[in-house]
Every structure is written in structure tokens, then in C-alpha cells.
Amino acid sequence: DTEVTQTPKHLVMGMTNKKSLKCEQHMGHRAMYWYKQKAKKPPELMFVYSYEKLSINESVPSRFSPECPNSSLLNLHLHALQPEDSALYLCASSLRAGVKDTQYFGPGTRLTVL
Amino acid sequence: AQRVTQPEKLLSVFKGAPVELKCNYSYSGSPELFWYVQYSRQRLQLLLRHISRESIKGFTADLNKGETSFHLKKPFAQEEDSAMYYCALSRAYNTDKLIFGTGTRLQVFP
Numbered sequence: 001d002t003e004v005t006q007t008p009k010h011l012v013m014g015m016t017n018k019k020s021l022k023c024e025q026h027m028g029h030r031a032m033y034w035y036k037q038k039a040k041k042p043p044e045l046m047f048v049y050s051y052e053k054l055s056i057n058e059s060v061p062s063r064f065s066p067e068c069p070n071s072s073l074l075n076l077h078l079h080a081l082q083p084e085d086s087a088l089y090l091c092a093s094s095l096r097a098g099v100k101d102t103q104y105f106g107p108g109t110r111l112t113v114l
Numbered sequence: 115a116q117r118v119t120q121p122e123k124l125l126s127v128f129k130g131a132p133v134e135l136k137c138n139y140s141y142s143g144s145p146e147l148f149w150y151v152q153y154s155r156q157r158l159q160l161l162l163r164h165i166s167r168e169s170i171k172g173f174t175a176d177l178n179k180g181e182t183s184f185h186l187k188k189p190f191a192q193e194e195d196s197a198m199y200y201c202a203l204s205r206a207y208n209t210d211k212l213i214f215g216t217g218t219r220l221q222v223f224p
Contacts, residue, residue: 004157031210042200042214043158056210090158097210100146100165105158 002027004106006091012112015081021109023074023091029104031097032074034066035090037108043090049074050097081113116141118203118215126221127191135186135218137175137201147177147184148202148212158200161186171195191222 004025013019023032030051035043048056049068063085065077074091088108094101117140127133139145149161162170164177164184175186184201201215 033210042216043212044214045211048210050210094210100207102160102163103212104160107157 004091004093004104006089006106006109008109009107010110010112012114013078013081014114015083017081018077018079020078021076021089021091021111023076023093023106024072025093025104026072027093027095027104028071029093029095030071031094031101032068033092033094033103034074034076035092035105037088037090039087047076048097055097078111081111083113086111086113116145116203116213118201118213120199120201120215120218122218123216124219124221126223128223129193130190133186133188133191133195133220133222135199135201135220137184137186137215139182139184139201139203141182141203141205143205145177146204147175148204149173149175149184149186150200150202150214152198152200154197161199191220193222193224196220196222 007022032049034046037043045058046060047066052068063080067075088110090108091106092103094103119138147164150158151161152158173188177184198217198219200217202212204212
């Protein structure tokens, strides 16, 4: 398996809902990332996990809560989101963190907050 | 602060014409530069990185530290090159934090 997979592909949620995004890779990568991409904008880094520990948090609001339960899985828990949080959420992984390894991206989850 | 600038939102050329997608950066240290590409309905993927100094799909990019540029070039564009191209920067020793430019959409007409 040489891909990063993300589920669901699309998600519509209300501002009071709690939902989770899931990202999985089975390439043995030990670094995983969450990015947010608004329409017609570049991806912006949100979080980096290195060896299942949070290593970078780019001052993301607490309504986004990442979790890395094991080396293959990365979740993003969503709670009390705002309409402006509607975006494409991309997951990526790389072999190791803190070095010069290429990041491989998933297809993204398109989130709409009503 | 690190910044990547791609001045062209859209670049349109005819098949067989040369292509140059511009990328300028600002960073006080030694950067590592990348080009990522996103074809229609496909995921973002690495096209090339300056440290590799290789040609991928006929594309090349040279890091010019004097001009702080990393322009992407191809001598003869193909229709299948039509895509969104992002230039990205990271610190030389650690590529965890990629900073992307705003992207250039390349359209290659037959």
C-alpha cells in the first residue's frame, strides 16, 4: 500500500456537531501532517506528528483536536466549528520527521460547516 | 518570515511552446525548494525538489540564491501538463514545515 487515504471524502456538519476526519497510511512513515486548504489558496500547515507525538501546532484553534493513536493513523476531531472552517483538509505523511523526507499527500476531505 | 511568491495565477500556452512558472522566495537561512503539482481530480504530489537536481516529466528548476528564485521550466509544453503548480519552501535541514506559494494554473492548449 503506497498511498495516504482519507475518509470521508466529503463531510457536511452543523456548528454544534462533533465529527472526526481520518487519515491512514501503511508505508511505515513516522511523520504525519494535517493541512487546511481554502478555495483557490495554497495548503496551510496545521499540525505535525512525529513518532505519534505532536511536534508542531501552528496556533490552530482548539476546536480542532488532532490525535495520532498509532503510527499508521491520524485523526482530526472537530467540534463547534464555524462556517469559515469550511475547506479541504489534507493529510500527508513522510518517512521521518525533522529531516529532508518528501511529504506524500492524501486526496483530502472536503468539509462544509453550515 | 518565510514567504513564497508565485506572481502568475494563470499561465496559458500552446502545445510545444516553452513554459516558465515563476517562483521567488524570502528566507534568511538556507532553503530547500520544491515544486508540487495537482492535476485535475488528483492529489497534490511532489514534482521535483532542488536538492535532487533532476528532470521530471521534462521539467527542470534551478535554485538561484542571488535572485532568490526557483523557476520551473519546460522547453516544450504538453497538454497533459495542464495542472495547478505550487512552489514550496522549507528549512534546509527539516522539511516538516512546508510553506506553499499561492500556485499557478498552467493551461496548455492544443
